[in-house]
Amino acid sequence: MSLPAAPLDWKRLDPRMLLVHPIKEVGRFLPVIIGILIAGGASGAGPWTLVGVGLPVGLGVVRYLTTTYRIAEGRVELQRGLLQRHTLATPIDRVRTVDLTASPIHRVLGLATVVIGTGSVASDGDERLELDALPREEAARLRTELLRTSGPSGAATPAGVAEGERVVARFEPRWLWYAPFSGTVLVGLGAIIGGAFQLSESIDIRVSEDDLAAISQGFVVAVAAAAVLLLALLAVGGYLVTNGGFVLSRYGAAWHVRRGLLTHRETSIDVARLAGVSLGEPAALRLARGRRVGAIVTGLSGTQASSAVLLPPAPRATGYDVAAAVLGTTAPMTSPLLPHGRAATTRRYTRALAGAAPFAVAAAAGTLAGGPGWLLGLSPLPLGLALLLAWDRARSLGHAFVEGHVVMRSGSVLRSHDALAAGHVIGWNQRATWFQRRTGLVALAATTAGGKGQVRVPDVPAGAAIALAEAATPGLVGQFLEER
C-alpha cells in the first residue's frame, strides 16, 4: 500500500486514535465477529477468526493514514478516504460552532473529537467536518483559532471584551428533579404502552370480562406506579449521564457549553452567530417550575439540536437568567406579550373540542350499543382534557417586539417562548386557511438562517402581524400595504 505522504502543513490525527478506532470498529463488527467465532469454532477453521478481528483494526489504520487536515489561507481543509478521496474545505469565517466530544475511551487516552459546524444546511455523513481524534490541548487550540479568527464577532456585543471566563450556569444536583418532567418519561410511557399492546396482540391474549374482574385494581395501580417510577429513574439517570457537570460560560466571543458525565461534550457557539434564544416551557416542566433554554444559531439546523442546548431542564429562575445573559437583556423574556384576541381564543377551543368530540361520541355510542356503563362515564373525559388544553393554548399565545427582538410564544404541551434578534430575521411568511381569513387571522413566521428556519406563532390578528413585521424590519412589509 502506498501511503499518501502528508505535505508539511497537512497534519495527521493523533496516533493514539489507532487505539480508539479498533475498539469502536470491533464494537460495530461485534455481531459479525461473534458469528465468525462461533462458525469458526464449530468448523474448526482458525484463520477466519483472525480475519474477523483483523479487518476492523486494519480499517482503523487505513483511516489514520488517509486522514489529514490543515488550516491555511483562511480555510479549514480535511482530506480523507482511501479509494474515494474526499477533500472538504470551509472558510474559517463560516464556522458557527465547534464541538469537542470525548467518549470514555477518548478521555482515557487524552483525546477529543472535533466537529466543526458550518452554515451548510445538509451536513450529514460524509460532509461533516469531523476530526476524530486530536490530543485534548491540540483540539482546544484549534477551537480557539477557529473561533477567534471568525470575523469581528467580538465587537458585536458589549460583553465581548471581557477577558477570562464568565460562568453563567453550573450544574446542581437539584436539577435532577426536573429530569422526569422533560418529556422523556411521557415518550417512554407511550413506548411501553404501545409495546405492551403489540405484545398482547402477537401472543394473542384474549381478555374476557372475567379476566378483568380477576385482576384486582390494587395490582393494576401497583404495576402502573412501578412503571412510572422506573421511567422516572431512567430519566434521572439519562439526565445525569448527558448533563452531569454542565457548565455554561462566556469566554471571549463565544458561548461554551460543557456537559456529560461519561462522554464529555464541549460546544462553542460564536456570539455573532447566535440569532436568538428559545425558552422551552413544556406543560410538564412548567408544572415542576422548570425551564430549558436552547440557542437559535445561524447555520445550525433543528436536526443538530443537541449542539444548540444552552441549558437542560433546570429551575425557572436559572432559565430566565441564562436567557437574559445570552440575549444581553432581560426584557424579551419578562415583558408582557400582546394577546391575540377573541378570534384566536375561539379557534383554540373549537379546534381542541373538534378533535376530542369523536372520542366522546364513540364512548357514548359504545354504551348505547350495549357496552359497559362505565364507558358512558368516560365520555366527558376527552372533552375535559380538550378544554384544559385549549385554555392553556389560548393563554400561551402572544407576541411582541421588545428591545430589538421578535418575541413569540405558543403551544401548551410543548410550549416555547422564542426571542429572535431583529437583525437575524431574513423574511416573513404568512399563512392563512379559509377559516383564518374569515376571522382575520394569520399564522406568522419570521424566517431565520438558524434553528428550525423560522420562529412561528399561529393566529395573529392580521394588523398585529404587519405591525410586528414593520417594527422588526422597517420598510420591508410596509411597501406592500394598502389602505382598507
Added chain:
Amino acid sequence: MSQLRDPANRVSPRARLMWHVESGISALVVATGLGVAAVLLGRDGLRWWLLGLAVVVCATAAVVVPRWRYRVHRWEVSANAVYTQRGWWAQERRIAPMSRVQTVDLAQGPLARLFGLATVTVTTASAAGPLQIEGLDRPVALALVDELTRKADLVAGDAT
C-alpha cells in the same frame, strides 16, 4: 387600517390550463383506482354510491382548484424585496428582502415545458423560506431570474 395587499403580478393564464391538466390527470388516476376497487370488492349498491360521490368530488376538485389557485398565485419584485402569494384553501404569503436572497432557481417540469411555462424558486438561508412562483411564461421567468440575480448581487454579505 392598512392591510397587506396582493402582489402586483399574476402568473401566466396558461398556468390555469396546465393545472387543469395536472389535476385532471391525478383525478382520473384516483377515480380509476376507486372504480377498480369498487368492481373487485363486490357490487353492493352502497359501494357504487360512494364511488359516484368520490368521482364527483375528484371532478369538482379538478375543475375548481386550478381556477382558485390561479386567482391566488401572484408575485411582485420591488427594489429591495420579493413578495409571493400561493395556495388555494390555505394561502401563504412570503416576503424576503433582496439582501437575504441566496440562490435563484429556474425549473421546468415536462408538463410545464409543454405549456412553455417555468417555476422560479428564490431561496434564502432559512430552511423554512423558499419563495416559489409557479406557472410563469418562460421569457418572463428568465427575465425575472436575471433581475433577481442582479439585484441580489449588489448587496454585500453572506445573506445570513
